[in-house]
Amino acid sequence: xxxxxxxxxxxxxxxxxxxxxxxxxxxxxxxxxxxxxxxxxxxxxxxxxxxxxxxxxxxxxxxxxxxxxxxxxxxxxxxxxxxxxxxxxxxxxxxxxxxxxxxxxxxxxxxxxxxxxxxxxxxxxxxxxxxxxxxxxxxxxxxxxxxxxxxxxxxxxxxxxxxxxxxxxxxxxxxxxxxxxxxxxxxxxxxxxxxxxxxxxxxxxxxxxxxxxxxxxxxx
Numbered sequence: 001x002x003x004x005x006x007x008x009x010x011x012x013x014x015x016x017x018x019x020x021x022x023x024x025x026x027x028x029x030x031x032x033x034x035x036x037x038x039x040x041x042x043x044x045x046x047x048x049x050x051x052x053x054x055x056x057x058x059x060x061x062x063x064x065x066x067x068x069x070x071x072x073x074x075x076x077x078x079x080x081x082x083x084x085x086x087x088x089x090x091x092x093x094x095x096x097x098x099x100x101x102x103x104x105x106x107x108x109x110x111x112x113x114x115x116x117x118x119x120x121x122x123x124x125x126x127x128x129x130x131x132x133x134x135x136x137x138x139x140x141x142x143x144x145x146x147x148x149x150x151x152x153x154x155x156x157x158x159x160x161x162x163x164x165x166x167x168x169x170x171x172x173x174x175x176x177x178x179x180x181x182x183x184x185x186x187x188x189x190x191x192x193x194x195x196x197x198x199x200x201x202x203x204x205x206x207x208x209x210x211x212x213x214x215x216x217x218x219x220x
Contacts, residue, residue: 002082002215003034004126004208007074009088009099011041016132016170016197017087023201024085024130024165027208033083033215035208038074040098045071047101054109063120065105075106079122082215084159087130089170093143095131095151107154119158126215127155127162128207134184137168165207167200 006025010017018039025035046069053059053066060066065075078084086102088095110121129152133140152162171193173179176186 001034004028004083005078005081006037006085008039009096017089020130020204021087023204024208027205031209031212033212043070045069048104063109065109083126083211085128090133107158110158121158125159126211127159129162130165132167132170134170134172165204
């Protein structure tokens, strides 16, 4: 059974990003795969410490992150998986800090400082990125395209270019009347949540099914 690890880089376990992860996982299972969701905010870890143990000639940790903390077993699981999904809301025009820390720790050990930066990852994982945000698709295209490319650069280098799945114009609050929110129309937000977000959830489900099919085709 092919396994996919899904990493939720949102602090919330039952909102937009988490729901997209859950739907993707359901698609994986529908296609005959196994899925596990990891919530990054439950893990005590930091980003790369620049110790370079993963690059040390003849070192016991060459090609793997050597720092022992809560992320270590997650990195091991990803290394043994067949597919990887990283999901993050957009905070302050970027992925969340913990998502960035994960990408550092995961990808830096998996390439060599040689011409072309060859990958030494144990597997060529199928990958996907799920992005959720409260801005429109038009505004996202104007503001974030370069950010997506930079975020995915190392993932592309060591594995492959991720498939992108988006949920735009998301519903942020249970009750908009309790917060200072003048730049968004709560009624339009609610309409989008009721009409568009179910379609986004379906896209994630179909992407999960497709990932398993692509993994199986890769091994045939």
